[in-house]
Amino acid sequence: MNATPEESPHGRRPPGMLEDELLAVLWATGRPMTPADVQVHIGHRLAYTTVMSTLTRLYRKGLVTREPTGRGYIYTPAVNEADHTAQAMTELLSRRTDRAGVLTRFVSSLPPEDEALLQRLLRGEDGP
């Protein structure tokens, strides 16, 4: 890949974004992963040492757990009580519309006429 894979095209990466990204990968795959697994998963955009140090930071923050394996560790995302709070928050969000202005959701409404457009977009990009 590129010579400097951990630099984004604009040479900036918001602080903490790397940790978010790797934590999201661990949660999305839903199985324990070694730094090498993670690196493969994200298409080698990051150097091995970057992945390893980021996972170590996540471990120190208690956001992932790890087990020794071979010469290194294998990582699993940690479930904590914050999960329940977040769940409660989601429920509050569905009940109270005035919260919608404070909490900013990724996707909101989808009018029927837009459904076809989105489906075409995904088919066009991902189709054979």
Add this chain to the structure above:
Amino acid sequence: MRVIVYLPFVVSALLAIAGPRLAHRMPPKTGTRLLLTAALGCALAFATARRLRTLHHVRREARRLGDGHLVVIDEPQIEAFAVPTRDEQGGRIVISTGMLRTLTDDERRVLLAHETAHLNHRHHRHRTLATLIAAANPILVTLPAAVHHLTERWADEDAAATTDDRHLAARALARAALAAHEEKRRPSPGSAVLCFGKAGVGNRVRALLAGTPRRRPAIAALLLALLTAALLSTAEAGRDSAQQLDQARDHYHARPIAISAAALHEAHHLTAVLEHRLHH
């Protein structure tokens, strides 16, 4: 915090009940000014308090979300949102595993960049301001939805810039929206349908596919011109009323000798009617 936030509600209620009675007892000049000032203050404080109360609830919940910037809920439902906080991180991003598993690796970066943009640019403040303006001027009832849509577009553009791929950003939005839409079709108690006016995903996807937004100096100039015209017309209307009133007075004072008692009475009446109309 809790007590202060409820105070405007109480004061507004008190003002509504006691206002007319107080008006009878106060000296008219002081009474008029005092009552209007209090009412205007209350209207604004009421809207602010409602908003602050919501923010307060959300922040109280957010404090229990832990120290991580990203909080993952282990739930199949498709959900992602940002929660503003006052600590150095500026907020938390809450995403369900359902959402994380729907998106590809690259698309997840779009989602993270989008929610991070909301927190970094403090978009909840812009939205709060729009809500308060709409409360002060009910004609601007559509403003909050417009600002809502614009802040979503802003975060979309930020995400497209961070990943350097507009198509990828559009695809992430499309996939998340379709999955969330599909989920809502299934009857499940946990996922209530929420609609936010025109902040539709379709428009956001179209905007991303249309390419980098162009600068629109003509529209900016038009808005500025309209604003100037509105301010000038307000000033002009004030001057106009004053002039008409002066003319009426001049007319009345110009012929004081030849006027009969009946005509004088009539002129008095007309001036009073005119003044009354101008003031309302």
